[in-house]
Amino acid sequence: MAIYKIAIGTPGEASHPDALKAAIAEFISMLIFVFAGEGSGMAFNKITDNGSTTPAGLVAAALAHAFGLFVAVSVGANISGGHVNPAVTFGAFLGGNITLLRGILYWIAQLLGSVVACLLLKFATGGMETSAFSLSSDVSVWNGLVFEIVMTFGLVYTVYATAVDPKKGNVGTVAPIAIGFIVGANILAGGAFDGASMNPAVSFGPAVVSWSWTNHWVYWVGPLIGAGIAAIVYDNIFIGDNMHEPLSAADF
Numbered sequence: 001m002a003i004y005k006i007a008i009g010t011p012g013e014a015s016h017p018d019a020l021k022a023a024i025a026e027f028i029s030m031l032i033f034v035f036a037g038e039g040s041g042m043a044f045n046k047i048t049d050n051g052s053t054t055p056a057g058l059v060a061a062a063l064a065h066a067f068g069l070f071v072a073v074s075v076g077a078n079i080s081g082g083h084v085n086p087a088v089t090f091g092a093f094l095g096g097n098i099t100l101l102r103g104i105l106y107w108i109a110q111l112l113g114s115v116v117a118c119l120l121l122k123f124a125t126g127g128m129e130t131s132a133f134s135l136s137s138d139v140s141v142w143n144g145l146v147f148e149i150v151m152t153f154g155l156v157y158t159v160y161a162t163a164v165d166p167k168k169g170n171v172g173t174v175a176p177i178a179i180g181f182i183v184g185a186n187i188l189a190g191g192a193f194d195g196a197s198m199n200p201a202v203s204f205g206p207a208v209v210s211w212s213w214t215n216h217w218v219y220w221v222g223p224l225i226g227a228g229i230a231a232i233v234y235d236n237i238f239i240g241d242n243m244h245e246p247l248s249a250a251d252f
Helices: 009-015 016-049 055-076 086-094 101-122 139-163 169-194 201-212 218-243
Strands: none
Touching: 009 016, 009 101, 016 055, 016 101, 016 201, 055 139, 055 169, 086 101, 086 139, 086 201, 086 218, 139 169, 139 218, 201 218
């Protein structure tokens, strides 16, 4: 990682109209994504009367998150870049594609979007619980941490390859669906073990509304480590100093 790519930003950036519009776009995209993803799990609980998770339930969760993220990234891409994930924003920051101050603004919007989505779900379902992410009974925090690191690495690597890389060409047009697909695939792989979050904001909203914080740190530390590794690897090996150029929201 070339340190000179990292930028703090200016104090006035947080109040700039473009930055505020981008934050609103992140808020809305996150609300859309969490409402669909968390809502699918609540619908499954409603149908099964809070029965145990089944393979069909896992597939349904993967599809709901894949479709929801595809839409959420698509609708935000031309405004904010469609991060819809604090880990993606962190990875973009390490690659010099977003300033620290703008990244913090994104984080606030993403976390608020997740909380509001869960509050709306709780109200719309008549008080059903918005279940927080948790580890399966036979999965340790270190197992869960590795899952989150590896899965988020795959997600952010996909983001870099399809949306950030200046050489992406026509591949950029499939970025939202590729990002949705890798999240859906990772849920199929890790959902039965730790819920397969890959997104601190997605974990944060249900934890706030249900006020359940057991092992919550796993769903922050794992994704941020995975995102950081993916950003550093892709930026240094495949983009490099000579290929790097600043990206606008429309490019990301």
